[in-house]
Amino acid sequence: MTTFDLSNVPRVLPKLKVEEAVAADLVSRGTQLALDLAVAAIIILVTLWASRWASTLARSIVGRMSRHETPDATLQTFFASLVRYIVVIVGAVAVLQQLGVKTTSILAVLGAASLAVGLALQGALTNVAAGVMILAFRPYRVGDFIETSNRKGTVRALDLFTTELTTPDNLKVVLPNSKVFGDVIVNHSYHERRRVDAVFKVPITADLAPIMAGLKARAEADPRAMKDAPVVVEVTSVMHDGVELAARVWVMPSDHAGLLADLLLAARLLEGGQPLPPPPPPKVKKPIPAKPAKGRRSGLGGLRSRLKAGPDRP
Secondary structure (H helix, E strand, O other), X not given: OOOOOHHHHHHHHHHHHHHHHHHHHHHHHHHHHHHHHHHXXXXXXXXXXXXXXXXXXXXHHXXXXXXXXXXXXXXXXXXXXXXXXXXXXXXXXXXXXXXOOOHHHHHHHHHHOHHHHHHHOHHHHHHHHHHHHHHHHOOOOOOOEEEEOOEEEEEEEEOOOEEEEEOOOOOEEEEEHHHHHOOOEEEOOOOOOEEEEEEEEEEOOOOHHHHHHHHHHHHHHXXXXXXXXXXXXXXXXXXXXXXXXEEEEEEOHHHHHHHHHHHHHHHHHHHOOOOOOOOOOOOOOXXXXXXXXXXXXXXXXXXXXXXXXXXXXX
């Protein structure tokens, strides 16, 4: 007959209970960690969606508040970027709290190391301040062709930190706002008209009268030249080996480069006695569609307007 020794059972039971308790605690902690990670992932997704939604909403509100028919793209881009960053920061704080990180301790550490953080973020904060100053003084807007920091291009975007340009050869240039605001800014699109100064040199023995007369006639016949401003062709300098002439014509900013190239070509052809090509045809302006007539408003607004206008006459 087989016998069992039960004397060691009381010693084994406490060990089993401890192991079970440890395993249960690990399962509980793992489950809680998985739940926290899942909730944090949901918060991240909601934050990304909310940042886009809030950015679009801010852009729409700024567009509606604009007094002009065309919304200010500069204000829209700036405030949309500002709102997006604020929403992302709030979402990041919520994720840290969900993962058990005490944000108060982080803020205390940042407060204690404020000097180091300030020095580390000096460049970023300078860009933000420069972006606010650009938005306040408006040296340029989105869509303007500017020249700054030895770069030329059309402004495509202005946000908290950078200004994005597109060069004439279709390159993307991103400039820090502090560098743009601290440098000379030349806005080629600010005024409604620009003057073309086509400066060229002819030999000292050349007959100036036909060259100047032909160049003036060529400029006056060009449809891009403004008719309310006279075309001027004059001698600007006389040297031992040649004479410097200049043709000055007022044009729209978008026609400046094209007319300058055509005048320089015409001057060279006139100097050699060659015939000039015909001027380009005038641009065809696209008709602006007429806005539909506003009908009678309904509701309280229409009732107030009809009361102010008086009763309808038959």
